Amino acid sequence: MTRWVREIYKRGGYVYATRAMEIAKGAGCPRIARLASNENPSPPSPAVVAAACEAVKGANRYPPENQWELLAALKALHPDEHLVVGAGMDGIIEAVIRTLVEPNEAVVIATPTFSFYGIAAGAQGARVVSCRRELDFSVSVPAFLSACRGAKLAFLCTPNNPTGNLTPPETVAEILEGMDGILFLDNAYVEFSDLDYRPLLRKYDNLVIGRTLSKIHALAGLRLGYALVPAWLDPFMERAMTPFAVSVVAAAAGAAALGEAERAKAYAAHVARWRDRFAREIRWKVHPSGANFVLVDVAPMTGTRAMERLAARCVLVRSCASFPDLEDHYLRVSIGDDWENELLIREINAL
């Protein structure tokens, strides 16, 4: 029967970081430091949980066409922008490709980066064109623009997953000036940096900014993301979105979580403090990061081996072996609770 399965899924798909958890469970860890998925270590607040519970009482009904509470909360944060919401930024990424790209058209990706752009583009029949970042993981504008020639859509992640580095807004502006198509700027981690790319939306009508509630807003399990889009694109993306993709529970919890600015700020400050401590106290090379994780170079060990050894010591981190165009000697380490971070420093230095 497998002959009916598309080639792309016979070759592979999204790689989940499940191996570390299996090893840690096998090792009988009393508690496990979960630093593999860039999640907020704190559960949602009681107010967010209450909003979600209230919403589930109406779950016999389909979500309303416009989820006003969620949209109002987003509008309060982004008063000048056009917004599209979806089931995680992952849902938004798929919808942007659906809206713009015909089969066999090129989609450009600045690698190494988040693998889902390539998977989603390939799944919709696009031709994926990788443009490798420089050795310090910065983006070369001439190289990127040359890869983008004739392409309708390109993906650029800043702060970049898994490398953590930022592409300055001026560089993004240069790219927007020079490219023929749309730039999808993935800002999943932007709240952990001090950069704001939204002013570019005022100047360029070929920019889409992706955001998520999975990271700073602590709702990874509810699947909620959104995009800031140019006015002209908004109605077409709405047509391409999966109907009712955002559940009533996600919308209610999201609206409540977006209102907790102080909580988000405190978490971002915690992340910034620990990023500095990681850079100072980890004995391996720690790359500069504007996100809630850092990239650690464990050469001459492979990332996979280092991940396995840390997992056996009850610390889950992500091996970067599955990221396209990245050699296998890196770990991506999320910033967690204090005890998790302390344990990580101790164990990674003992490798």
Ligand SMILES: *Cc1c(COP(=O)(O)O)cnc(C)c1O
């Ligand atoms: C986590 C992440 C996302 C989005 O995640 P969702 O949970 O689907 O909103 C998007 N891009 C990058 C680079 C990420 O790391």
